[in-house]
Amino acid sequence: KRAIREGLDLTLEEGLACEEVCFGRCFQTKDQKNAMGAFLNKKPIPPFKGE
Numbered sequence: 001k002r003a004i005r006e007g008l009d010l011t012l013e014e015g016l017a018c019e020e021v022c023f024g025r026c027f028q029t030k031d032q033k034n035a036m037g038a039f040l041n042k043k044p045i046p047p048f049k050g051e
Contacts, residue, residue, distance in 0.1 A: 003022040007015035030051040
């Protein structure tokens with residue numbers, strides 16, 4: 001959501017840089033690691049806890 005909101009007022013290069021930062025943050029969460037592990041192991045994806 002942040003990348004979309006902020007990206008409206010940025011150049012393409014600035015918008016892509018913003019998206020890269022936001023995307024990277026998503027991959028540092030415990031929720032993402034649990035979900036990716038479950039997906040790769042063909043297990044049910046656990047509910048997200050906001051962690």
